[in-house]
Amino acid sequence: MPNYWLFKSEPDCYSIDDLKRDKSTFWDGVRNYQARNLLRDSIKVGDGVLFYHSSCDPMAIVGIADVTKGGSPDRTAFDPKSDHPDPKSNPDNPTWYGVEIHFRDKFKKAVLREDIKGEKRLAKMVLLQRGSRLSVQPVTADEWRAVLQIAGIKGN
DNA sequence: GCCAACGTTGGC
DNA sequence: GCCAACGTTGGC
Numbered sequence: 001m002p003n004y005w006l007f008k009s010e011p012d013c014y015s016i017d018d019l020k021r022d023k024s025t026f027w028d029g030v031r032n033y034q035a036r037n038l039l040r041d042s043i044k045v046g047d048g049v050l051f052y053h054s055s056c057d058p059m060a061i062v063g064i065a066d067v068t069k070g071g072s073p074d075r076t077a078f079d080p081k082s083d084h085p086d087p088k089s090n091p092d093n094p095t096w097y098g099v100e101i102h103f104r105d106k107f108k109k110a111v112l113r114e115d116i117k118g119e120k121r122l123a124k125m126v127l128l129q130r131g132s133r134l135s136v137q138p139v140t141a142d143e144w145r146a147v148l149q150i151a152g153i154k155g156n
Numbered sequence: 157g158c159c160a161a162c163g164t165t166g167g168c
Numbered sequence: 169g170c171c172a173a174c175g176t177t178g179g180c
Contacts, residue, residue, distance in 0.1 A: 164176095167171100168171095
């Protein structure tokens, strides 16, 4: 049984269209320990990812991706020229991790944050919880199905 | 190990 | 642009 997750991204930084173009990408740059633990320990090959556009208009779940490689060290932390270097992370004992995801679908109609708020089945999503700012967060199987149903995706 | 100060996130 | 909530840092 796969597990399900929601990854936040600011579309100016990396959008669903970027993922569609790239097909696959390594989800790097997460610098939060709670999210790191999920990336390193819990997110497995075959899991499903809801791709969410944050800090933009409109904020929405815009598509889905599959995890194609589980937690592995985020090498951008070692690169002083990367967007998010961390000199404290050591290649022999990496602090930060990421996973590889592969594009599956871009929703024809994005599931807007506004709509999520009005949907009973999605009321408990971590995304909507007060003060929640985890950029990688768990999604229940019921929430996953509800989102896909609202997006008009069949067979999941 | 507490906690105040500070920095960041992200919805509004 | 504002600001509440949260995470991190560092002095004690």
